[in-house]
Amino acid sequence: MAQFDLNDDSVAVIIGSGAGGGTMAHELTRRGIKVVLLEAGGRLTPADFSQDPGAAFGQLTWLDPRTQSGTWDAAKTSPNMPAWHCKTLGGTTVHWTAATPRLQRYEMEARSTYGDVPGTSLVDWPIDHSELKRWYVLAEKRMGVTRRHGMPGMPACNNFKVMYAGARKIGYKRVHTNYLAINTKARDGRGGCIQQGFCSQGCKTAAKWSTLYTEIPRAEATGHLDLRTRSFATRIEHDVAGRANAVIYRDSQGNEQRQKARLVCVAGNAIETARLLLLSDSARFPKGLANGSDQVGRNYCHHLTSFIWGVFDQPVYAWRGATLAGVVEDENIHNPTRGFVGGYHLELVALDLPTLPLVGMPYGWGRGFTDLIDNYRNLAGMLINGEDMPQANNRITLSSTGKDANGLPVAHIHCDDHPNDIALRNHARQQGTKMYEAIGARQVVTSPGSVATHQMGTARMSKDPSQGVTNPYGRSHEVPNLFMSDGSVLSTPGAANPTLTIVSLALRQAEHITKEMAAGRV
């Protein structure tokens, strides 16, 4: 592995090693660009992943405190941890369940398609759908996505058989075992899925794509990567011309370091990316770096969720098999006669026994609560993933009360449900309930929205610099050598789980950076 000097100002510094940052590190280094990759978490291998759900959670999760407010369900269901992502090398691609749908054209043209929805800050993406599609293909080939480019689909698990039967019964047509960045056959030096269903605990077979064992080792092999784990970036500095020129961080010993940089890519997961920009205020950028538009942290989106559990007379054993191996796509359309704009996916889901009562069920206690758990063997499950409306005041700010171990203010998340959000989620709950009832469910239970796992929009790409933070390449409108390379740049969330889009945009951004460097423009 390379080691670059702290005073080497020719390196690109990438902050965060997840879907966006890990991909970016590989893309730049394979083109010969020197990269210092700062990752707050440590390095684990699949052999280290605990198979105790509680311990696995502690091993991988970002547990620094956060504060929050607003009317969204997570304020009630998960007050101390409203958002869930990882702090470990590979970021949340260690935890994720690997569903990789694409955004639809109408979703990328949200403002034009949905019109003026009061209370929202909808925009159109500054990139055309056909342009992004080109990068989707490259990303899918890179990650190895089922049902695409020759990778076989997942065989149907028990839980999916239930979803499929219910969906067909009520007339849905686009129902299959999902697009998943999971090997169904050995490929790319990794084996095939063994259907053990511990995708969120870290995949011990490495069948599931994660930057931890794909992009990052490849970046290391180029000889151009200086990887620094347990290194927490606390501030990005700039020169008199307003260009980013160094990153301050705490190293693994807790000492403060200053790494000079030619350019900086921030990929800390949308919440931490916004926080870092806000922490990097200066006389020139009094509201935070790259925040002249006052859009940093705003338009936070997280996808609308709710678990739907069907209780059947016969066993399902839903926990056996890859967690998200099923989807109903029929409602991923724009059809305002349903009473809302945007659409949603119904995704297959199962939760292990310890996790079910913690995140998957409505608040309660007593017999009404335990009934569902008594039927654990006979439960089939799905999860709504719906498009939420960007709102200017759904935003990340610096907490006035919470501090992290370095004494820095933690992120405060404020999020209110928009009426459209409520209408969409209710529709999805009704449809999911109909599906299970149509094939004889004894009972159907839906949960409130739980902890947010998809963080998006806090440094969104916009054509008009006053409406966002970054240009169509995820490059700051104001600081020409500062890039956002993670979920923060998504202009609107659509109903697609975000990671495929994050990876596609990172591939595209890397090509852009390379060209701009060659042309001497960055």
Add this chain to the structure above:
Amino acid sequence: MSVEHVVSFDRRSFMKVATGVITGVIAATSPLAALVPSRAWAVDLGALTDAQGAALLAMIRTIAPHDALDSAAYALVVAALDKDAAASAAVKSDLLTGITTLGVGFAQSPESARIAQLKAIESSAFFQGVRVKTLLVLYNNPIAFAHFGYEGEAFSKGGYLFRGFNDLKWLPEVPLADSGPMPV
């Protein structure tokens, strides 16, 4: 809390500071008989008395009633709360104050009365603390896994690929076009 906290009643060595104990007997026919060291089991308490432990046990059973789930699983939750109390005087004092509000007859009163009593204190930190601890501990131990039929991690056994991930027979099979082949 793991099942090791449930020890054989006969062979347990009283903790030096043990203040109380919860005991039980597992039915000979129970699948748990194989999981615990002896059918007669005990959980030693370091901060709580027998009566306090019994009151908490009744409270936990009211919060999460599973009639056929062995008391040994519930005792693990009491043990977890007891451990927290033994580690911090402030936690202990809050817990004891909470238990006092339940009153002396709580453990013996019928379920309907216990529910009514707990409803009245539902918003208290005491109730919510016990509820959350119950969710964290009651379903994450081998006794609960066996009872609810959850098979847990499968990596060590080669996953569920050849161990029933698709063995459901009461619904039609999914056409290949919408799923995928079994790996060869």
